[in-house]
Amino acid sequence: MTLEDKFKELKAQNEKAFIGFITAGHPSAEATSEIALAMIKGGVDILELGLPFSDPIADGVTIQRASESSLSAGMNTDLYFEVAAGIKGVEKVCLTYYNLVLQRGLEQFVHDCESAGITGLIIPDLPVEESKPLLKACAGHETDLVFIIAPTTTEKRMTKILELASGFVYVVSLLGVTGERARLSDAVRPLIGKIKDLELSRDRPQIPLAVGFGISKPEHVRAVCAVADGAIVGSAFIKMIEERAGPELGDRKALLTEIEAFTMSLKQETKNTR
Amino acid sequence: MLSKPDEHGKFGIFGGKFAPEVLMTTVEELEAAYNTFSNDKGFRTELDSLLSTYAGRPTALYFAKNLSEMSGSKIYLKREDLVHGGAHKLNNTLGQCLLAKHMGKRRIIAETGAGQHGVATAMAAAVLGLECEIYMGTEDIERQKLNVFRMKLLGAKVNPVDSGSKTLKDAINESIRDWVTNVENTYYLIGSVVGMHPYPLMVREFQRVIGKETKVQIVDAEGRLPDTIIACVGGGSNAMGIFYEFLDDAAVELIGVEAAGKGIETGEHGASICEGTDGVLHGMYSKLLQDADGQIKQTYSFAPGLDYPGVGPELAYLAESGRVKMGSTTDEETLNAFKILSTKEGIIPALESAHAIHYAIEEAKRKSGTQRDHLIVVNLSGRGDKDIYTVAQVLGDRREEGYV
Secondary structure (H helix, E strand, C coil): CHHHHHHHHHHHHHHEEEEEEEECCCHHHHHHHHHHHHHHHHHCEEEEEEEECCCCCCCCCHHHHHHHHHHEEEEEEEHHHHHHCCCCCCCEEEEEHHHHHHCCCCCHHHHHHHHHHEEEEECCCCCCCCCCCHHHHHCCCCCEEEEEECCCHHHHHHHHHHHHHHCCCCCCCCCCCCCCCCCCCCCCCHHHHHHHHHHCCCCCCCCCCCCCCCCCHHHHHHHHHHHCCEEECHHHHHHHHHCCCCHHHHHHHHHHHHHHHHHHHHHHCECCCC | CCCCCCCCEECCEEEEECCHHHHHHHHHHHHHHHHHHHHCCCHHHHHHHHHCCCCCCCCCCCCCCCHHHHHHHHEEEEEEHHCCEECCCCHHHHHHHHHHHHHCCCEEEEEEEEHHHHHHHHHHHHCCCCCCEEEEEEEHHHHHHHHHHHHCCCEEEEECCCCCCCCCCHHHHHHHHHHHHHCEEEEECCCCCCCCCCCHHHHHHHHHHHHHHHHHHHHHHHHHCCCCEECCCCCCHHHHHHHHHHHHCCEEEEEEEEEECCCHHHHHHHHHHHHHHEECCCCEEEEECCCCCCCECCCCCCCHHHHHCCHHHHHHHHHHHCCCEEEEEEEEHHHHHHHHHHHHHCCCCCCHHHHHHHHHHHHHHCCCCCCCCCCEEECCCCCCCCHHHHHHHHHHHHHHHHHC
C-alpha cells in the first residue's frame, strides 16, 4: 500500500494516522523487532524506523543517545534492511540522514527500501534544493520521498515543496530538534492552516499532513489530529526504551507491555476527531 | 580559475546546502545579507578599520633566516600568529559579527575545536557588543584549558559538549541544534570554510586578506611570486585564505598539509582529503573520513584544530582538480618542527601551523640546490601558547620513557 492510500483508508474509517518512531538497533536489533511488534499490537498505523547516523544534527539528545547506542551495538545499513524486512503488518518509513543513502548509492538504497517493504523516506538534511537526484531514484518505485515543512518555511518554499511532495508532508511543529516537550507548540495550528490554504489554491488532491517534534502525550495527539492528518511520536518511545530496556528478558517483557499500552493510548486519540 | 561557487553554492560537485528545512530560510537570508553587505562601502570601511586598528593588520611577512639556512631554500612566514588573539580566526569573526550586527541578530553562537575560533568569536562579539555562546567538546576543553578561560574572561558562555567523540564535530552538531532552536535571534558563526553555502564562500572571502597581503609583501621583498605556498588544513580556512589570491598564478604551487596524527596507517588521523571519500556532513558535500556505510569516523590529531573528519568543499574541489596538492604530517614530525621553530626563530607556533612548518622544511630540503633560490611561504596561522600543556605532556611522557 502506498502512504497516500494508507491515509485514505484511515480517513474512510474516520481516523487519523498515528505514526510511531523508534531507532533500529536500540538497544539491539532483536529488541527492535519485538518493540515494533508491540507497537503494531497497540495499533500504530505507520512505523517510522530510524537508521541511525553518527551525527544526527536534527535530533535532540534522546535520539542522539539512541543512535550512538544502536551503532555501538553493531547496527549497520545491511542489518537495518534485514530488521525492517522482518517487521510485517504495518506501513513502514525510513528516517535517516543523507550521507547513508548516498554511500549505499541512491538507486540501491531505494531498491533496498522497496524490497524491505519501506514505502517512504524521510531525510532531515535533504532540503528540496538538493533532492533532485534522490527524487529521480525514487521515480518508478513504491517509495515516496517525504518532505519537511517547518514554522520558518516561507510560502515560496512551501509551494516548491508541495509541488514535489508525495506520501505525506512531515510538518515540524516547532523551532528546535526532536524531543519531548511539556506542551504542544502554538505554531502548529497556524502552520497547518497556511499549508492548507496554499493547497486549496492548487488544482490537485491535498497531500496528507503529519505533525512531529515535541509530541509525547495523548492530549498532544488529539490536538494535532484535530487539524492535521496524523501525529508523529518519537522521543517518548525512545525514552521509555532507554529507561526500561534492561538486559533481562523479564525487563524486556515489562517494556513491551508498556510500549503496547502507550501506543494504544496514543492511537485512541486519532479516532473520531471530528 | 578563481573558483566561485555556482548559484547552488557548489564548487564542481562539492558544497551545496544540505541543511534541515527549519534553517533554510535563515540560510537564504544570510546569503542575501552577505551579498548586500559585502558590496556595501560603509560595511567594508568599518571592517577594514577593525582589521587594521583592532586586529593589527596587515601582519608581517617574515623572512625566516635561520630556518632557511638550515633547510636550503628561502622560507617566509606569513605571521597570522600576530593577529590579535593569536590566530587568523579573528579575520573571519570580525567580518561575520559585523554582518550579524547589520542583520539585527544580537546573539552569536559558535563551535570551537582548538579554542582559537571560540576566543576570536568572543573577542569580536565583545567589541561589537553582542551576546556570545561557544560550544566545545569536553575532550577539547580538557586539552585547551587556557582558551576556555580566555573565552570566559571575554564574557562568553562556554557550553561543554559531551556527545560523540567530544571534539569539534560534536561541537558543530550541538551548535546546529542551538541554531535550529533559536534561529530567529541567533547568528551561527562558523569558524572555517565548511558547512552549508554561503559559509564556505563567506569565510574564504573574510580570510582572503591573508593572501592579498602576502602577494604584495613577497613581491616587495623578493621581486617575484613564491614558488610554493604551504598551509595546514583542518577545515581549511587559513589555507583558502592564503591560497585564493594565487589560484590564477599557475606557477605558484599550493600545498595543503593535513594531520597524519599517529600515522595514516594507524587510522588515527585527520587527513580528510588525503584519505577521505565523498559524502555529506554538516550541510556540505565534501571529502569525509567515513566508513563504507557513511558513518563518520573518529578522527585524531594532537592539534585540535585539525581534528575534524571533513574539509571545506572549495578545497576538496581544488585538490581534486589538482590545483592544490595535499600532504600530511604526523604528530611526531610536527612536534619536531614545533621545537625547531621555537629554538631557531624564537616563535612558538600553534601545533596546527607546525604541521605546515614541518612540511615546508622537508620541501625546502628537497628543493635546495636548485639554480635559483626556491621560495616558500608558509602560513603561520597561529601561535602556540594554547598548546604548551599538550606539548609539555608529550615531552613529559617521553622523558619518563627515556626518549628526551
